[in-house]
Amino acid sequence: MAQPRARSIVCNLMATLIILGTAFPACASLGGDTASIQADQTHMQGTRTTKSAGAYEVHEIQAATGTVVEEYLSQDGKVFAVAWHGPRLPDLRQLLGGYFEQYRAAAQSPSGMRMVHKPIMIALPGLVVQIGGHIGAFSGRAYVPETLPAGVRAEDIQ
Amino acid sequence: MRDIRIFVTLTASLICAFLIACGGGSSSSTTPNTIASTGSNVAPIAVNGGPTGEYADAAFASVTVCVPGTSNCQTIDGVLVDTGSFGLRILSSALTTVSLPQQKASDGNAVAECLTFLASYTWGPVQTADVQIAGEKASSVPIQVLSDTDFTAPSSCTSSGFQSADTIDTLGANGILGVGLAAQDCGSPCLASYDQYYECPSSGCVATGNETLAQQVVNPVAMFATDNNGVIVELPAVSSGGEPSVSGSLVFGIGTQSNNGLGSTTVYTAPEGSFTTTYDGQSYPGSFIDSGSNGYFFLDSSLTGLTSCGNSSIAPGFYCPANTTSFKATNQGNNAASGTVSFSIADAETLFANQGDSAFGNLGGVSSNSAPFYFDWGLPFFFGRNVFVAIVGASTPGGTGPYWAY
Numbered sequence: 001m002a003q004p005r006a007r008s009i010v011c012n013l014m015a016t017l018i019i020l021g022t023a024f025p026a027c028a029s030l031g032g033d034t035a036s037i038q039a040d041q042t043h044m045q046g047t048r049t050t051k052s053a054g055a056y057e058v059h060e061i062q063a064a065t066g067t068v069v070e071e072y073l074s075q076d077g078k079v080f081a082v083a084w085h086g087p088r089l090p091d092l093r094q095l096l097g098g099y100f101e102q103y104r105a106a107a108q109s110p111s112g113m114r115m116v117h118k119p120i121m122i123a124l125p126g127l128v129v130q131i132g133g134h135i136g137a138f139s140g141r142a143y144v145p146e147t148l149p150a151g152v153r154a155e156d157i158q
Numbered sequence: 159m160r161d162i163r164i165f166v167t168l169t170a171s172l173i174c175a176f177l178i179a180c181g182g183g184s185s186s187s188t189t190p191n192t193i194a195s196t197g198s199n200v201a202p203i204a205v206n207g208g209p210t211g212e213y214a215d216a217a218f219a220s221v222t223v224c225v226p227g228t229s230n231c232q233t234i235d236g237v238l239v240d241t242g243s244f245g246l247r248i249l250s251s252a253l254t255t256v257s258l259p260q261q262k263a264s265d266g267n268a269v270a271e272c273l274t275f276l277a278s279y280t281w282g283p284v285q286t287a288d289v290q291i292a293g294e295k296a297s298s299v300p301i302q303v304l305s306d307t308d309f310t311a312p313s314s315c316t317s318s319g320f321q322s323a324d325t326i327d328t329l330g331a332n333g334i335l336g337v338g339l340a341a342q343d344c345g346s347p348c349l350a351s352y353d354q355y356y357e358c359p360s361s362g363c364v365a366t367g368n369e370t371l372a373q374q375v376v377n378p379v380a381m382f383a384t385d386n387n388g389v390i391v392e393l394p395a396v397s398s399g400g401e402p403s404v405s406g407s408l409v410f411g412i413g414t415q416s417n418n419g420l421g422s423t424t425v426y427t428a429p430e431g432s433f434t435t436t437y438d439g440q441s442y443p444g445s446f447i448d449s450g451s452n453g454y455f456f457l458d459s460s461l462t463g464l465t466s467c468g469n470s471s472i473a474p475g476f477y478c479p480a481n482t483t484s485f486k487a488t489n490q491g492n493n494a495a496s497g498t499v500s501f502s503i504a505d506a507e508t509l510f511a512n513q514g515d516s517a518f519g520n521l522g523g524v525s526s527n528s529a530p531f532y533f534d535w536g537l538p539f540f541f542g543r544n545v546f547v548a549i550v551g552a553s554t555p556g557g558t559g560p561y562w563a564y
Contacts, residue, residue: 065352085530087347089274093317104319107277113472114214114510115330116452119525119534120277121475132455132526132534134242134276134446136340136431139530158529 029071029079030096030142036079037061037071043094044069053156055149056080063090067138072157074149081143081157089131089138096129096142103129103142128154191544193392194417198293199385199410205393205517205537206403209236210330214510215452215518215537217393219335219408223248223287225256226298231290232256236332239408241391241547242448243273243336245343245375246289247280250305251325252332258285261300261373263366267357271302271375272315273343278323280304280334281311284355289378291335294410296381300373304329312363314353334450337389337408339431339560340550341380342371380549385411387552388559390418391449395542398482398504400515404541412546412563413555423546423563425556426491433562435533437461437487444532445489447545447562451536454501454522456487461531466524467506476506476523487533491561501538517541 029036044063059071067086106122119132131140217239224231261269261284269284282305289296304324323329348369355369393406435445467478482504490496503522548559
């Protein structure tokens with residue numbers, strides 16, 4: 001649990017640098033805070049709208065590529081889930097941040113005995129990532145099950 | 159070779175006629191589909207394990223590429239037939255006897271491409287080739303040559319986290335023949351900033367926002383001199399337990415020859431590359447037909463009632479029902495045309511366990527665990543029916559593409 005906090009501080013610092021126009025890689029949103037959402041918006045050259053859903057807020061970023069990214073922010077200011085849909089995949093290295101390498105390792109590990117092209121369904125103890133669709137229309141979501149606010153179900157993230 | 163194939167096809171047709179229904183019920187019709195076997199617009203295809211023997215439910219063709227304007231050519235077999243992508247991609251490692259010219263940007267830098275598929279991406283230089291398939295030819299076609307080593311994939315290409323599919327081991331094929339609904343593999347978005355086409359100076363590849371439509375990797379069918387408005391994928395029905403290999407045809411053109419008419423098929427228009435599938439009273443827009451998907455991927459366990467195979471099983475992501483289960487769903491095009499599809503899903507672990515089999519008529523899996531739910535009518539959908547794919551903007555007797563018809 002210490003790690004997300006440390007990352008949050010780094011995120012804030014990096015977000016500040018980005019606002020100052022420094023070409024630093026932006027920090028992640030999953031596990032991040034409101035500053036990291038701002039960093040994502042900047043990275044995606046997007047516009048943002050916010051709506052409240054009771055126990056959390058959904059920050060919707062319309063990226064320049066036409067893809068829509070939704071970031072789910074808990075009342076204590078942490079992004080516990082992200083979802084996306086549109087013609088392009090978002091930059092998942094950016095969006096998953098500290099969770100990216102864990103996700104990438106799972107996405108690239110051989111599974112099954114046949115070569116197939118099919119949707120991605122990753123369910124690790126501390127990370128769920130699902131990606132579907134086809135060229136020109138991707139959709140997906142990622143969340144950290146342990147950090148879902150009370151009363152929030154996985155199917156609420158879409 | 160051709161005579162033997164005709165004989166086999168005729169024999170199979172006769173056997174089918176006697177048995178009334180051939181196999182796994184992948185078609186709602188009991189009349190076997192007619193598969194074209196002769197003509198300059200007919201290329202043989204086969205559903206088998208592919209060059210590495212590992213594929214399930216994938217169709218392969220042979221494609222000849224030539225240095226433009228010369229007779230310096232190489233025929234590449236084991237090329238995946240994919241109606242879900244657009245353009246020809248060949249492994250660099252498979253191009254052993256021809257060296258194709260590199261596409262260059264106006265400043266002289268080499269152009270490379272990163273194309274994100276679902277769960278993998280292809281990376282490598284854009285080169286130019288004359289392309290021949292069956293009797294059809296297209297001149298100076300931009301194609302993608304797949305290579306991790308000619309240029310280093312930049313961070314914006316690897317940010318999907320997906321595996322690159324640029325080697326025989328990771329692609330399982332010698333290339334991809336993208337013959338889907340679109341002509342270019344990007345279109346107008348790549349005239350603006352989009353992380354797909356790159357210029358590669360010695361300092362490293364950077365995204366370019368000015369890859370014109372004519373420079374983009376293009377569906378070679380759209381550049382054929384004739385029979386260029388679309389394709390038909392024709393595969394026979396398969397037996398319910400699976401088969402080692404089945405043979406069919408990739409036919410070029412729609413309504414341009416005596417062997418590629420629409421007949422009594424129904425046209426389902428798909429202006430955004432998708433149509434609506436309705437199942438159990440629920441409509442799922444964003445559904446699509448894709449020969450490059452290796453199963454019926456639809457909904458999830460809660461909506462289908464089908465058990466998922468375990469994550470550590472030999473078929474993760476697929477359905478493993480205790481009993482083979484039948485489904486009926488209705489497809490509807492943007493033109494309001496609709497029709498019912500019947501299909502069955504069997505235990506994928508049982509199917510895969512028979513290692514000699516590669517063609518499965520009732521293989522299915524989960525498409526999504528959350529909204530948006532959708533149907534991906536993958537290769538099993540093609541068994542026992544001829545599926546027409548009309549290219550966007552192309553004129554056909556069934557109207558202007560894009561549409562699917564079957």
